[in-house]
Amino acid sequence: MKIKGKYFSRGVKVPGNKTRTEDLQIETLEPKSKVYISLSQHIGKLATSIVEAGQEVKCGQLIAQADGFVSANIYSSVSGKVLGIEKKKLHSGIEGDFIVIENDFKYDEVFLDKLDNPEPKDIIARIREAGIVGMGGAGFPTDVKLSPKDPVDTLVINGAECEPYLTCDYRLMVEKSEEVHKGIQYIAKALGIKNIYIGIELNKPQAIEIFDKFDDLTVVMLKKQYPMGSEKHLIYCCTGRVVGTGKLPASAGCVVQNIATAYAIYDAIENGRPLYRRVMTVSGLGVDEPKNLLVRNGMPFSEIREYCKENDNAKMMISGGPMMGMALSDDEYYTAKTSSGLLLLTEKEFNVDNPSPCINCGRCADACPMHLLPMQIDFYTLSGAYEKAEKLGGVMDCISCGSCAYSCPAKRALVQSITLAKQKIAILRGGRK
Ligand code: SF4
Ligand code: SF4
Structure with a gap:
């Protein structure tokens, strides 16, 4: 079933800038030599490394363990040899520890056991074991989010992808709709919920039609409005419920999850694959060949920039979208669980003016x-x-x-x-x- 969503007051109209990548199929890009896997890819306590320099690891092997309730496991994204732990810059600009692994290009892989018709507690345990975190940008451990203190009766899936340029969730909705749908079903089962909405902006008609064929959820057609993907605004536009000031979605009986996270949950349960790869969008006029790429965790951004043919007009690099993403310096950075986008923008695309005093325009x-x-x-x-x-x-x-x-x-x-x-x-x- 399809329904028309509400819209919220205020916010801004931003150009979508999605046309260069929205019709591009997801391609796989493999790392050239080493991967640098951060111990800080989630909100909460850092994971603790459990590997040593010189140790051989397989792809999908646990290399860092969650430390405490709000934390997440981290897995190797390649097979090869651990070279050690190095300090590198995180996307936030501060330094963190990274496990460096030399890729042997064999991609010898180990999997978790596949789960057949899992019970709710097994789903939550698998999500924790597989190191799944919110992949829309925040990186909050998903198992914690799926264990709300307040009673919940509604699941809202964020298919808005309201950030300009980004099309990675859209491509998953189009190319992997069955898998994303199964992931949504597992989330709903874990929460004991039957009431499922998926909010999709009207600029994604193909995704709206694809998800409309699933009869266990309601597609909410959303006005293109920024920031539609914010949890509070999405809940209001999909359900009409208001999350109060300083409150969490569960206070309004809702849980919000995003598309990439639903896909990762499907993958962890049905294929036994922990979270060590994701789809990201590489775009902006600073690359000649924008793409939607399936990348392994810890891939150097320089390899992605080269593959997408960065040009001389690129003046600004952003991790994520242009509204909420992080501007990066010229240093090397690496893909993480939350890497939804890498933008190389030209002077035409971002403002280079210096700030001036406030004119109280409101x-x-x-x-x-x-x-x-x-x-x-x-x-x-x-x-x-x-x-x-x-x-x-x-x-x-x-x-x-x-x-x-x-x-x-x-x-x-x-x-x-x-x-x-x-x-x-x-x-x-x-x-x-
Ligand atoms: S960044 Fe904060 S203060 Fe600025 S518009 Fe968004 S919510 Fe309001
Ligand atoms: S009131 Fe000041 S800070 Fe706000 S938009 Fe106007 S100039 Fe900018």
């Missing part, structure tokens, strides 16, 4: 889908009044969508300012404990 507030006052938060942050940014500005409700910065004629770095305020407040809260 456009950032008009754009904010969380009804915050970004210019005020910016002001409090710049003057070091972080507690005011929290109490008066409501900064902790910010979903970092970037709509404010996108709308600002003065090109103020509002998201960076807001992120700084959030970090300072988190430190202050830690200090109070």
Whole structure:
């Protein structure tokens, strides 16, 4: 069944920029020599390495163990020899530990046992064992998300893919619809839920028609609006339910999961394959051959840039989408479980103007889908009044969508300012404990 979704107030209209990749089939790109697998690919405690330099490993072998409840296992993406642990830059810019493995190009693979008609507890245990995390960008361990404290009755699948340029989820919906659907069924079974919605923006008519053929879920046709993929906005547009300030989706009886995560769950249960690969979109006018690529965890971005024929006009590199992704320096970076996109943008595609003083036009507030006052938060942050940014500005409700910065004629770095305020407040809260 198909229904028309609601839409939310505010947010922004952003150009989709998906036409160069939306019709391109997923291709596989293998690493050239070494992979660098980060121990920090999820929200929560770092995984702990369980391998040593010189050790031979197989593809799909556990190499780092989840450390605590909110953490995730990490598996080797190739077969070969462990060379050691090196410090490298994470996409966030800070340094982290990476297990370096020399690829022997044999791809000798080990699998977890396949599960046949698993019980809910077996599904959750498999998701944890396979190291599955939210692959839409946040990287929150999926088994924890599927164990909500509040009772839930509705599963909302995020097929919006509202970030410009990115088409990796769309290609999975088109090319692997049966597998994604099975993954959705496993998630619903784990939660004991029959009420399933999949929200898909109207700019993906093929995906809407494909999922409409499954009679155990409702396809919600969503207006193209940014940030439609935000959990709170997606829940409202699909179900009409409102998630209150500072609350989680479960407080409204809902759980949200994304397309790539559903596919990874299918793969872990039916094929016994833990999460060590994913589909990512490589795009922007800074590459001559944009693509949707199936890549192994730990692949150097330089190899992907070369394969997609980066050109001399590329001036900005972003991990993820242009609205919520992270701008990268010229250093080397590596694919992770959350790598949905790699964008090489030209000067035509991103703003190079320096910020100027705020002119109090109010456009950032008009754009904010969380009804915050970004210019005020910016002001409090710049003057070091972080507690005011929290109490008066409501900064902790910010979903970092970037709509404010996108709308600002003065090109103020509002998201960076807001992120700084959030970090300072988190430190202050830690200090109070
Ligand atoms: S303040 Fe936060 S939620 Fe509001 S538009 Fe800016 S980034 Fe988005
Ligand atoms: S949009 Fe920019 S210039 Fe306008 S009020 Fe907000 S911060 Fe100031």
